[in-house]
Amino acid sequence: MTIRTARPDRVQHFRPRMHCLKKLEAMVVEMQDQKSGVKGSEQKLNVTTIPHVLTGKDIIAWIANKMKTTPEEAQTFSTMLVAYGYIYPLQNHKKLVMCNDSSLYRFQTPYFWPTQKWFAEDSDYAIYLAKRNIRKKGMLEPYEQAHYNHLHEWLNHKWDFIVMQATEQYKAGKERKKPDRVVFDCQERAYWIVNKPPRRTHSAIDCGPERLIDPNTDEKITFDQYRRQNMFYQQAIMRSKVKSSVSLGAVDLPTKMRVERWSFSLFELLSDLRGRDDFKIFLKKEFSGENLAFWEAAEELKWGTAASMTAKAETIFKTFLAPGAPRWINIDGRTMGLTVKGLDHPHRYVLEAAQTHVFLLMKKDTFFRYLKSPVYKDIQKKALNPEAHNFSPAQLEQNANSRSPGIHPIILWQQEEEEKAKAAAASAPVDVKAMMSKIDRKK
Amino acid sequence: MNPKMACQGLQKGETLATLKKECESLKKKLEEDRGKLNDVELHQVAEKVEVVGALSIKTRRVLKGHTNKVLCMDWCKDKRRLVSSSQDGKVIVWDGFTLNKEHGMSMPTTWVMACAYAPSGCAVACGGLDNKCSVIPLSLDSNENCAAKKKTVAMHTNYISGCTFTNSDMQLLSCSGDGTSALWDVESGQLLQSFHGHTSDILSLDLAPSETGNTFVTGGCDKKANVWDMRSGQNIQSFECHESDINCVKYYPSGDAFASASDDATCRFFDLRADREVAVFQKDSIVFGASTVDFSLSGRLLFAGYNDYTINVWDVLKGTRISMMFGHENRVSRVRLSPDGTALCSASWDNTLRIWA
Numbered sequence: 045m046t047i048r049t050a051r052p053d054r055v056q057h058f059r060p061r062m063h064c065l066k067k068l069e070a071m072v073v074e075m076q077d078q079k080s081g082v083k084g085s086e087q088k089l090n091v092t093t094i095p096h097v098l099t100g101k102d103i104i105a106w107i108a109n110k111m112k113t114t115p116e117e118a119q120t121f122s123t124m125l126v127a128y129g130y131i132y133p134l135q136n137h138k139k140l141v142m143c144n145d146s147s148l149y150r151f152q153t154p155y156f157w158p159t160q161k162w163f164a165e166d167s168d169y170a171i172y173l174a175k176r177n178i179r180k181k182g183m184l185e186p187y188e189q190a191h192y193n194h195l196h197e198w199l200n201h202k203w204d205f206i207v208m209q210a211t212e213q214y215k216a217g218k219e220r221k222k223p224d225r226v227v228f229d230c231q232e233r234a235y236w237i238v239n240k241p242p243r244r245t246h247s248a249i250d251c252g253p254e255r256l257i258d259p260n261t262d263e264k265i266t267f268d269q270y271r272r273q274n275m276f277y278q279q280a281i282m283r284s285k286v287k288s289s290v291s292l293g294a295v296d297l298p299t300k301m302r303v304e305r306w307s308f309s310l311f312e313l314l315s316d317l318r319g320r321d322d323f324k325i326f327l328k329k330e331f332s333g334e335n336l337a338f339w340e341a342a343e344e345l346k347w348g349t350a351a352s353m354t355a356k357a358e359t360i361f362k363t364f365l366a367p368g369a370p371r372w373i374n375i376d377g378r379t380m381g382l383t384v385k386g387l388d389h390p391h392r393y394v395l396e397a398a399q400t401h402v403f404l405l406m407k408k409d410t411f412f413r414y415l416k417s418p419v420y421k422d423i424q425k426k427a428l429n430p431e432a433h434n435f436s437p438a439q440l441e442q443n444a445n446s447r448s449p450g451i452h453p454i455i456l457w458q459q460e461e462e463e464k465a466k467a468a469a470a471s472a473p474v475d476v477k478a479m480m481s482k483i484d485r486k487k
Numbered sequence: 488m489n490p491k492m493a494c495q496g497l498q499k500g501e502t503l504a505t506l507k508k509e510c511e512s513l514k515k516k517l518e519e520d521r522g523k524l525n526d527v528e529l530h531q532v533a534e535k536v537e538v539v540g541a542l543s544i545k546t547r548r549v550l551k552g553h554t555n556k557v558l559c560m561d562w563c564k565d566k567r568r569l570v571s572s573s574q575d576g577k578v579i580v581w582d583g584f585t586l587n588k589e590h591g592m593s594m595p596t597t598w599v600m601a602c603a604y605a606p607s608g609c610a611v612a613c614g615g616l617d618n619k620c621s622v623i624p625l626s627l628d629s630n631e632n633c634a635a636k637k638k639t640v641a642m643h644t645n646y647i648s649g650c651t652f653t654n655s656d657m658q659l660l661s662c663s664g665d666g667t668s669a670l671w672d673v674e675s676g677q678l679l680q681s682f683h684g685h686t687s688d689i690l691s692l693d694l695a696p697s698e699t700g701n702t703f704v705t706g707g708c709d710k711k712a713n714v715w716d717m718r719s720g721q722n723i724q725s726f727e728c729h730e731s732d733i734n735c736v737k738y739y740p741s742g743d744a745f746a747s748a749s750d751d752a753t754c755r756f757f758d759l760r761a762d763r764e765v766a767v768f769q770k771d772s773i774v775f776g777a778s779t780v781d782f783s784l785s786g787r788l789l790f791a792g793y794n795d796y797t798i799n800v801w802d803v804l805k806g807t808r809i810s811m812m813f814g815h816e817n818r819v820s821r822v823r824l825s826p827d828g829t830a831l832c833s834a835s836w837d838n839t840l841r842i843w844a
Contacts (some may be wrong), residue, residue, distance in 0.1 A: 270506035277513035347655035451606020
């Protein structure tokens, strides 16, 4: 009989790294220090007394003091200690949070601390559930019962061993003194709440899909990888770097106005379509719109579908690059030569050099003239007008709820495509011969 | 450098040990060179900058609907809609104002770890444990089953950890647990370029917002953040400063720098022109890994979501923490600022998303 695996084996069995465990352990050890740790007391549970019990607020206060943080942050941190299983709650044991009140908590024994090295084994869980079943039948919660049935099914081949282990542990438990037994039961129960959380609750041990690489071992690097790394480092060393003072100096201060945002850089201006339109108006007045039009066409080529590449490249050549073209762009001879040559075998990035050149032209010259132009100053004046609303929070809520969905992006996109098609048809160079022959035919 | 060289066998006199030694010394030299140009620290430059005032950011919306951990989300360019994906296999498109669920799609896999909204707003991409990234065109008809028109675009040999459209709907970038990332043509499903260099799972990627938009950065379990050239497939720059897995990478708004979030409980800021790490965002009281980062519109603030259920807001220039945002009841898996910068959305393993403003 083959053992059914719980999920497909993707040859990855390694849990994501839990880098925080070392720091957490150090903190927990400090917390338990006799002199400087958290002060505990005893708790009476029915007839037994449980030692070393702490209240939530003491723990939070100690952490806030130790880490010099606010109580909220201390509460967050201590909730994580509970979620990872270093501290467990005595009342309400299924909810793994730290409450800033007199709720009672205890430290978990190091034997049950979370570790990177191994999972909580399914067979151990089966033994634990079986043991509880022996002690009192029907004491298992519904989710535990479901786990138990599932494990009984797929660990069936080991079941005798599991029952034997459970019986042994049960007998050994009986021999302990009552307070020790109670404490151990609490600890074990807490461990399993953390490692096998009830349905629809989360513990911190849950960390997502497994990884391909084992975080505990060192990489085995082959000679080929070393060689590639060496090449990369040599190239990196040769690459030109900028001084920090130069690079960091270019940090912008934030502003809120959309129009002011355009003045940050040509990129911001072009990214905002409204800004681009404004720039176009300015360019029209200067009779230098072809640079921007070329840049836009090159963008479209870059991001377009693979099928449209040749057609687009041809149109661009005819419109912008061919000698005597209707919207001929003024770039230096070398770039023009390279681009035209590249257009013999057009690909996505064939206009890269020309596009960069045009962009830099616009950036260094036209952009700054635009910022000083009456067009821009005009839009700046207009943009400052709307005053801030002073809606109360309740009014804001109401406004947001009753807001209409607006134009759906799909409809907007369809409209844009239609407009683009119309614009393309309108700006296509007029075929004079066809027009003339039409007129002739009419005659 | 002739790339063929790397594939040949060991040359005469070369051993694994000599190569390793050469590698170590080159690495050391690179660090020295980087150090020589380090004539000023970021927080020194920022000394004259005004302190950021107190922030009052509150939860304005809680989006409930997923039945298991929410793993990823992305905003639509209309600043209102957003898409989220979850461990329960569902991908939901929400209206952020009214909380209306506009579309709900079921994937044939659990753990949908990546989702992205297309720039046009007409489609979404998603992928996860199925090792594929699919593009789903959205329709105006809410009764139509969008998932039926799903189209598989990216195919990897391990789980998809991140995906994003480039500047148009036509190309998709994906990164995977198999250690590679790839650029795909959406219409034909063709692989346009693949990027190799990480030595373990890649967990995150981000496209550069630069003028020419030709680079992107990835971060992975090998503790490295690599910058790639989309055209040539080459690894242009590499940064190895973290002490544990890098969970998320995000470009600074100007495109000259990027931030990373890692399991070592720090977020780091890397300058691409100076080719070095320029800031580390850490505190003794922050012990748990950071899963996600995003910048504010101007880049002055860095929002980082952590595994201790909180979001920390950092002052990027001064390197200090400004405030903390509490509210989630489990790990924060993704934070994203809306396109106009007025709201922040966070997705969490507590099955909800929150919109803050």
